[in-house]
Every structure is written in structure tokens, then in C-alpha cells.
Amino acid sequence: MTSNAASPNHLQLTRDGQLRHFLTLDGLGRDLLTDILDTADSFIEVGERTIKKVPLLRGRTVVNLFFESSTRTRSTFELAAKRLSADVLNLDISTSATSKGESLSDTLLNLEAMASDMFVVRHAQSGAPHFIAESVTPGVAIINAGDGRHAHPTQAMLDMLTIRQHKGAFEGLKVAIVGDILHSRVARSQIRALNELGAEQIRVIAPGTLLPNDVESLGCTVEYDMTRGMKDLDVVIMLRLQKERMEGALLPSEREFYRLYGLSQEKLALAHPECIVMHPGPINRGVEIESAVADGPQSVILNQVTNGIAIRMAVMSMAMGGQVAERQQKLTEQTERGLV
Amino acid sequence: MSGMEHSSGASLKIIGGQLLDGHGSETANRALLIRNGRIVDSGEEAVNASADQTFNAEGCVITPGFVDLCCNLREPGNGQKGNIASETNAAARGGFTTVCASPETSPVNDSRAVTHLIRDGAATSSPIRVLPVGAVTRGLEGEMLSDMEGLAAAGCVAVGNGSRGVRNARILRRCMAYAQTFGLTVMFRPENQSLAADGYAHDGLVTARLGLLGIPEVAETASVMEMLLLAEETGVRLHLSQLSCGRSVEMIADARSRGIAVTADVAMHQLAFTEDALAGFDSRFHLRPPLRSEADRKALVAGVREGVIDAIVSQHLPHDSAAKQAPLPATEPGLSSVESVLSLGLILVQRGELKLTELVRGLTAGPASVIGRTAMISKDEVADLCVFDPGACWTADRLSLVSAGHHAPVLGQPLPGVVRLTLVEGQEVWAGA
Numbered sequence: 082m083t084s085n086a087a088s089p090n091h092l093q094l095t096r097d098g099q100l101r102h103f104l105t106l107d108g109l110g111r112d113l114l115t116d117i118l119d120t121a122d123s124f125i126e127v128g129e130r131t132i133k134k135v136p137l138l139r140g141r142t143v144v145n146l147f148f149e150s151s152t153r154t155r156s157t158f159e160l161a162a163k164r165l166s167a168d169v170l171n172l173d174i175s176t177s178a179t180s181k182g183e184s185l186s187d188t189l190l191n192l193e194a195m196a197s198d199m200f201v202v203r204h205a206q207s208g209a210p211h212f213i214a215e216s217v218t219p220g221v222a223i224i225n226a227g228d229g230r231h232a233h234p235t236q237a238m239l240d241m242l243t244i245r246q247h248k249g250a251f252e253g254l255k256v257a258i259v260g261d262i263l264h265s266r267v268a269r270s271q272i273r274a275l276n277e278l279g280a281e282q283i284r285v286i287a288p289g290t291l292l293p294n295d296v297e298s299l300g301c302t303v304e305y306d307m308t309r310g311m312k313d314l315d316v317v318i319m320l321r322l323q324k325e326r327m328e329g330a331l332l333p334s335e336r337e338f339y340r341l342y343g344l345s346q347e348k349l350a351l352a353h354p355e356c357i358v359m360h361p362g363p364i365n366r367g368v369e370i371e372s373a374v375a376d377g378p379q380s381v382i383l384n385q386v387t388n389g390i391a392i393r394m395a396v397m398s399m400a401m402g403g404q405v406a407e408r409q410q411k412l413t414e415q416t417e418r419g420l421v
Numbered sequence: 422m423s424g425m426e427h428s429s430g431a432s433l434k435i436i437g438g439q440l441l442d443g444h445g446s447e448t449a450n451r452a453l454l455i456r457n458g459r460i461v462d463s464g465e466e467a468v469n470a471s472a473d474q475t476f477n478a479e480g481c482v483i484t485p486g487f488v489d490l491c492c493n494l495r496e497p498g499n500g501q502k503g504n505i506a507s508e509t510n511a512a513a514r515g516g517f518t519t520v521c522a523s524p525e526t527s528p529v530n531d532s533r534a535v536t537h538l539i540r541d542g543a544a545t546s547s548p549i550r551v552l553p554v555g556a557v558t559r560g561l562e563g564e565m566l567s568d569m570e571g572l573a574a575a576g577c578v579a580v581g582n583g584s585r586g587v588r589n590a591r592i593l594r595r596c597m598a599y600a601q602t603f604g605l606t607v608m609f610r611p612e613n614q615s616l617a618a619d620g621y622a623h624d625g626l627v628t629a630r631l632g633l634l635g636i637p638e639v640a641e642t643a644s645v646m647e648m649l650l651l652a653e654e655t656g657v658r659l660h661l662s663q664l665s666c667g668r669s670v671e672m673i674a675d676a677r678s679r680g681i682a683v684t685a686d687v688a689m690h691q692l693a694f695t696e697d698a699l700a701g702f703d704s705r706f707h708l709r710p711p712l713r714s715e716a717d718r719k720a721l722v723a724g725v726r727e728g729v730i731d732a733i734v735s736q737h738l739p740h741d742s743a744a745k746q747a748p749l750p751a752t753e754p755g756l757s758s759v760e761s762v763l764s765l766g767l768i769l770v771q772r773g774e775l776k777l778t779e780l781v782r783g784l785t786a787g788p789a790s791v792i793g794r795t796a797m798i799s800k801d802e803v804a805d806l807c808v809f810d811p812g813a814c815w816t817a818d819r820l821s822l823v824s825a826g827h828h829a830p831v832l833g834q835p836l837p838g839v840v841r842l843t844l845v846e847g848q849e850v851w852a853g854a
Contacts, residue, residue: 092701107630186746207632208702209748216746229750230632269632293629294637 092214094403096410101403102214102223103396105232106273114277118242120395121388127164128390137398138167141198145171147226148204153362153386154226154236158201161393170197185209186216193218199401200224207231207266220408222400224393230266236361237270239392241278243385244316247357251278255353257310258301259286259342260320260369263293263331267361268320276300286310287342290331307342314352318359319344322369335368345371349379357381431473432456433847435808438478442798443485443786445778450483455804458846462800478808481841484781485796486518486549486805488788490608490686491662491734492759494520494551495825496542497535498527503739503825505539508759509547511824513851515735515760516784516807516840518549521792524556525583531556531567536575548850549843550805552578552792554608557596563587566596570603578792579660581608584709586644588614594651601657606792608660611644611669612710621750623665623711627696634750636711638666645669649676652683660791661685663736665710667720674729684791685729687721688736690756690830692775693765694718704745704752705828708736722774725783732788733766733780735759739826757826760817764836767811771837777811804847813839815853 090108095101100113127133143162147155155171162169174188192200199222202210207229214223227233241251248254256275262268262285275283276299283301285292296303304310311317322338332338344358358370358380366372375382435453440446440463453460454467461467492512495503512520522539524530530539536553543551555572557580559565569580580600586609587593600607617640622628624635645661649672652659661673664687673685690708695715698706706712724730738755745752766780785796798806814835819827843851 184743184747185751186743204748206748206750208750211702212704212748228632228748230634232632266632269630293632294624294635295626295629298626298629 092211095407097406099403099406100396100399101407103234103400104210104214104223104225106234106237106270106277109277111277111279114238114241114274117238117392117395117399118245120399121238121242121391124391124394125388127394128387133164134166135164136166138162138165138401141167141401142196143167143169143199143201143397144192144197145169146174146192146200146202147172148174148202148209149227151203151227153389154203157386157389158226158393161390161397164390165394165398167199185212189213189217193221197221198404199397201226203227205229220404222404224396224400227266230264230269232270233266234270235389235393235396236267237274238396239385239388240271240318240359240361241274242388242392243359243381244357246384246388247381248315251275251280254280254315255282255284255313256280256316256318257284257286257304257314258318258320259307259310259344261291261322261326262287262296262320263291264323264326265320269299271318272299272301284310288332291326307348308351311348311351314356316357316359317344317349317352319364319369321361321363322365339368343367343369343371344374346373346377349374359385362386431847434467434470434472434475435478435483436475438481438483438808440798441482441484441778441781443782443796445782447778450478453483453798455844455847458804458848460798460800460802460804463798476808476842478841480812481808481810482777483798483806483808485785485798486807486843486845487516487762487784488732488794488796489517489520489735489737489759490660490732490788490791491523491688492520492737493523493525493739493755495739496526497538501741502744505542505551506546507823507825508737508739509543509549509551510851511822512737512759513549513843514823514840514853516763516809516843517759518805518807518843518845518850519794520549520551521578522551522553523583524554524581525561525585529556529561530554530577531559531561531572533568533571533575536572536577540576549845552576554578555580557582557600557607558587558592561585563589563592566599569600569605573603573605579606579608581662584610586610586612586614590647590651593648594655597651597655597657597659601655604658606658606660608662609648610663610710611641611648611661613640613644616640616643621707621709621711621754622699623696623713625696625714627699631699631702633699638668638713638717641666641710642668642672645672649673649681649683653679653681656682659683663688663710663734664721664730665691665713665717667717670720670724670729677729684731685724686732686734686788686791687725687730688758689733689762689765690736690758692718692722692725692733692769694830699749702749704747704749705756705830707749707752707754708756709754722769726775726779730783731791733762733783734788735762737824739824740828741825742827745828756830757822757824757828758830760822760824761829761831761836763809763840764815764838765830767838804844806842806844807840808842809838809840811838813837815839
């Protein structure tokens with residue numbers, strides 16, 4: 082028996098299969114993901130102009146709702162919205178309303194009253210953007226900027242864009258994700274995207290304490306030994322290790338973690354010579370990655386940041402397009418039924 | 422005790438339908454005569470007798486009233502989520518004539534005063550029989566023993582620790598030894614709290630994908646094993662409640678074969694749903710214990726079929742809407758389930774997973790025997806009965822639900838099985854169209 086809850090796709094796609102929210106990569110097909118990458122490619126050029134603006138979201142209000150603090154993600158979303166000519170409101174809710182005991186539902190009601198068109202949401206709880214998409218008025222697009230351990234779909238897509246720029250295509254690629262998979266929303270979205278886009282091999286490299294139960298079901302293989310896992314890699318993605326992971330007996334020490342799972346020049350030498358090194362940032366030098374590697378010729382970490390703006394522009398404009406199309410469709414239907 | 426100051430002179434005759442008694446017998450009903458709150462006759466005499474009222478049960482199934490070993494009535498202390506009147510009426514609608522009230526009230530039912538408060542509340546506002554379960558430790562804190570003998574004397578049918586468990590094995594052992602002294606049944610939901618930690622979903626495929634905090638199966642199975650060993654040692658009568666894992670069923674069957682006095686129940690939603698119910702972050706299915714894998718579900722159904730699991734419970738836990746209106750991890754666990762138990766069970770029957778007789782046993786004779794009661798349809802028995810039409814459908818929604826909690830497991834879709842009549846001591850406490 083299944084419950085009668087909305088599936089993620091029912092929620093984030095219009096009837097014609099256009100994006101109207103961007104909550105998760107689950108259920109999005111290869112065509113749509115490729116469409117996002119192609120759209121982002123077209124926006125990269127905008128960032129290289131002197132006047133870095135296109136009018137796609139002119140007159141729209143985008144609210145950055147960050148229930149968890151973030152510098153990079155929030156500022157790239159802000160830049161992306163501004164380059165699309167939207168008005169942007171940044172709300173750092175981690176320090177405001179909810180800390181005064183207001184419930185999320187009540188906060189949302191207040192924001193809706195300000196007639197916003199899009200919420201960019203980061204939240205510490207898995208599924209929060211989903212909940213918001215289900216509970217706000219239709220017409221407001223919800224973009225997930227990272228929720229709990231669940232998903233960080235724009236990060237994964239900017240990573241895919243970076244990979245495509247350097248490798249041309251996904252077919253035949255061997256990719257490894259290294260480190261704290263268990264707590265990582267980034268890893269979950271990356272594994273999903275890589276599978277959908279046709280990567281040949283996705284390895285997760287971590288100790289047993291940092292892997293979710295049944296992780297293979299996501300479409301990856303597990304490797305405990307990093308020296309074996311690095312063999313023939315085309316792409317290695319390092320994850321940030323939160324220092325508090327030592328506390329719940331997940332790891333003995335940073336030193337041991339770095340020795341076994343940190344990306345040093347020696348370990349990188351085991352991969353394909355043209356292997357690129359990625360990291361969603363912010364990096365912990367000497368904890369998960371050696372400085373010489375982070376700053377080295379194979380590192381594309383700063384490209385990722387640049388691509389972040391283009392991907393966010395793509396997703397925001399596409400979701401807004403879906404919302405507009407849906408509204409017009411409803412209006413047409415109402416007119417046909419003689420309601421307007 | 423419960424609001425059953427029913428006038429007793431009236432007589433009722435139920436004609437037609439199938440009689441299922443909860444012990445496996447299934448006969449066509451010619452006539453069932455009820456007088457003075459008891460079944461007077463089901464034979465020839467009833468056919469010819471005249472009665473004040475006649476109920477035509479053609480096409481219906483007549484069973485003993487359902488007995489729920491795990492129901493939260495929310496009174497005293499949680500009026501915004503429900504109260505004795507609202508939740509016992511919901512139970513009557515679900516075909517239940519007896520519910521065991523969880524000790525997890527506010528204040529906790531750990532003293533005779535609270536037990537009396539619940540019984541008094543039931544006497545004035547419950548149409549059905551309410552049997553309190555006392556707390557095995559004071560305040561359910563898992564630290565000091567409650568006055569168990571006093572609780573039993575005040576009317577508690579068992580002692581348990583609600584959903585909170587007992588963290589310390591030494592105290593758990595003493596709880597059992599003390600309860601055993603007075604021949605009390607202890608009801609525990611097995612959960613090793615340090616393994617369950619902050620989890621709120623089954624540690625499996627769906628948590629891996631959605632990044633939810635998992636509760637591993639071993640959080641239950643390690644606790645089941647510990648409790649079985651302690652029950653064996655202390656000799657207490659142990660009832661394991663709200664199981665979620667297939668492995669638990671195996672361990673219980675094995676313990677029984679060694680002669681340990683253990684019984685068990687499972688919530689209907691564990692038989693009907695799996696972890697997949699959380700795939701869309703549906704907070705209604707935030708449950709404790711969590712819905713687990715399809716393999717677990719099948720093993721639990723088999724446990725009911727084979728009688729290793731004695732009872733099916735509602736684990737009814739009504740909430741106000743705010744408790745469920747938040748991102749999944751921030752919501753409170755529990756379903757408003759008591760009105761849907763029969764319907765979910767009938768779906769299992771339709772799918773051929775359970776026989777109707779097995780379903781009825783799990784809702785009547787099975788749970789009744791756990792608390793030392795009977796649930797039979799025979800001459801001189803108390804007329805606690807449920808008459809339902811398995812072919813009719815109803816739809817659960819905000820308007821149709823009697824419970825104060827509107828988060829029922831299936832909403833807005835037709836469900837099979839309409840309770841036409843619920844009788845407690847021969848009195849009509851629910852009549853459905």
C-alpha cells in the first residue's frame with residue numbers, strides 16, 4: 082500500500098514536464114538535466130560581459146531564505162538573481178524569527194504576504210523545501226539551496242557543469258566521492274546526477290562510520306581503501322569533513338582521517354593523469370585535502386564557484402518560466418470554461 | 422466503568438450476516454438475541470423470539486467488539502490533540518469496544534489518582550470500555566518503580582513504559598521482577614534508545630536516498646532479545662508491543678518454543694505500509710517505531726497469520742495539525758489510525774495476505790487474551806459486538822473523521838469496510854450508514 086503523498090516530480094514539474102520548483106534531482110531525467118547544463122552554458126557568457134545582466138526575472142522578487150548560514154551559496158544565488166534582473170531580499174532566518182519561536186509555517190505566511198515570486202531555501206532539516214513547496218501559495222517557485230542531509234541539487238549541477246567543461250561528456254567517466262558521505266546532501270545529489278547523466282563508475286570512498294546504510298542502493302560502489310579507489314579515476318570529489326564528527330565516535334582523529342582519506346599528491350598520482358579534483362567548499366586544508374592539491378593544476382575548485390552562478394541563473398529562470406507557463410495554462414483553461 | 426449506565430431492559434435481535442467469533446469459527450447468522458447487555462441466544466430460540474429492535478445485518482460480518490491494546494486518548498493533559506470523548510468515539514466508529522489507554526498522559530498515569538482520573542473521565546464521556554495501562558516507572562522516567570500493585574488495584578490491566586522504554590537494563594530487570602510479584606503483565610515497546618538515538622525513519626533505502634536520520638533494526642531486535650532474556654529469568658508475563666522488524670517475530674517464536682510467557686502485538690500500519698510511505702516526506706508517516714522494509718512487513722503479516730503475533734493494535738496517536746505541519750524531522754510521530762484499522766486490514770484480506778478469520782482474531786480474541794479477557798459470541802457472554810459491511814466503502818477526510826487528529830493513513834480515497842454497528846453491553850455506541 083502506498084501513501085497518497087505527492088511524489089517529488091508531481092511537485093516540482095508542471096504537467097508538461099517543465100521545472101516549476103527545484104527541490105531534488107530525484108526523478109529528473111537526463112534531458113532535463115542536460116537542458117539545465119546547456120542553459121547554464123549560455124549564461125556563462127553573461128558573466129564575461131561588462132554589463133552582466135539579462136532581463137529574464139525583471140520585476141520579480143526573489144527571497145533568499147537561509148535558515149542555516151552560508152556565504153558562498155547565498156552570495157552566488159544573490160548574484161545569479163541580480164544578473165537575471167530580479168529584486169533580491171536576503172533573510173538570514175537563522176538569527177531572526179524562528180529563533181524567537183515562530184514556526185516555519187508562520188514565517189512563510191508572512192513572507193507570502195510580501196508577494197514574492199521565488200524562495201531560495203536552505204534549511205538544516207531534510208525535506209524542508211519540500212514542505213515549503215507543498216504549503217505555500219501556488220505561483221511561488223521554491224529552489225532548494227541545501228536541506229539537511231537530503232539534497233543540494235544546484236551544487237550537484239554546477240559540479241556536473243564543471244565535469245562536462247573539462248571532460249566533454251559523462252560516458253565512460255570514473256568518478257569517486259571521498260569522505261563524509263553519511264552527512265552529505267551534496268554527495269546524494271551528485272550520485273543521482275552522475276547516474277542519470279551516464280557516468281560509468283561512481284565510487285564512494287569512506288570508512289564504514291561515514292557511509293549510510295544501503296548506500297549501494299543509490300547507485301554506487303563502496304571502497305574503503307582510498308589507494309585502491311583512486312585507480313584510473315577521471316574525477317575525484319572531496320567532501321568537507323565537519324570537525325564535530327570526532328565527537329559521536331564516528332572517527333578517531335583528524336590525523337588518522339587525513340592519513341587514510343585525505344587527498345595528498347601521492348594519492349592523486351594513483352589516478353588518471355588528467356584526473357580533475359573537485360570540492361564543494363569550504364575546504365579544510367590538511368583535513369581532507371593537501372594545500373598543494375587544492376591549489377594545484379588538477380584542481381578545478383574555483384571553476385566550480387564560477388559555474389555556480391551560471392547554474393543558479395539557469396535553474397531560477399527555468400523554474401520561473403515553468404511557473405509562468407503554468408499560470409497561463411490555468412488562465413486559458415478558466416477562460417475556456419468561461420470563468421474569467 | 423466506562424459510560425455504560427445503559428438502560429438494560431431493552432432487547433435487540435440481529436438477523437442475517439456472518440458470525441466470526443475470533444477463534445476461527447465462521448457461521449451464518451440466523452438470529453442473535455441480546456437482552457440485558459448479554460447474548461441470550463443465537464439458536465432456534467432467537468429466531469422465534471421477539472425483540473424491541475431488530476437489526477438487519479445482511480451482507481455484514483458480526484464479530485466480537487475489537488480490543489485495542491495500544492491507544493492514546495490524550496487525556497489528561499493534551500486537550501489540543503484529543504480527549505477521552507473524541508478518541509473513544511473515534512474508536513467506537515472503528516469497531517472497538519475496549520481500548521487500553523496508554524500511560525503517556527500528562528501527568529503520566531503512574532499513580533492511583535491518575536488512574537482514577539482516567540476511569541472517571543471514561544465513565545462520564547466514553548461510550549466504550551477504557552482500560553488504563555499504568556506506568557511501570559514513575560513519570561515514565563525509567564528510574565524509580567511506580568506503585569504497581571496500587572495501579573493494578575485501581576484498575577490498570579497492565580504496566581508499561583509507553584513509548585519511552587527503560588534505558589537501564591538493571592532497572593528493567595527490577596521492573597519485571599516487581600511486576601511478576603503481583604502477577605502483572607508488563608507491556609513494552611522494545612527500543613534500545615542509544616541505538617535509536619535521534620533517528621525518525623527506518624535506516625534503509627529511503628533514509629539513504631532522502632538523507633533522513635535512521636533508526637536501525639538492531640535498535641529493536643537488541644531490545645527484544647534483552648527483554649526476552651530478562652522475562653525468562655524473572656518469569657514475568659511479557660507483552661512486546663508495536664513491533665516493526667521481521668527478526669523480532671523470529672525471536673519471539675523461538676522464545677515461545679522454549680516456554681517463555683511472551684505475547685506480542687503489531688500496529689496495523691506496520692502491516693499495511695513500508696518505508697516507501699516516507700518517499701515524499703509525508704509527515705503523517707513519521708512513526709515510532711518507523712515503517713520498515715517490505716521484507717519486514719511481510720514477516721510481520723506472517724507473524725499475525727501464524728499467531729506468533731497475538732494482537733493487532735491501532736497505536737492511535739492523535740495530534741493537532743501544527744504537530745504535523747513542519748519539515749518531517751521537526752514533526753511529531755504518530756498516526757490518527759483507530760478509525761482506519763479495519764479498512765487497512767480488509768485491504769490485506771482482499772490481497773490474500775491475511776484471512777478474514779486471522780484479521781478478526783488479531784482484533785478480538787488475540788488482544789483480549791493478553792489482558793486476561795475473552796472476546797466471544799456465545800450464550801451469556803457480554804454483548805460487545807461489531808457489525809461491519811466489508812463490501813461498503815467510506816472516505817477518510819477532515820469532515821468524516823471523528824478523532825481530533827486528522828492525519829489518518831489514507832485520506833481522500835475510498836476505503837473498504839464500514840462499521841454499521843458497535844455495541845457495548847448490548848447498547849449501540851456507533852451506528853454507521
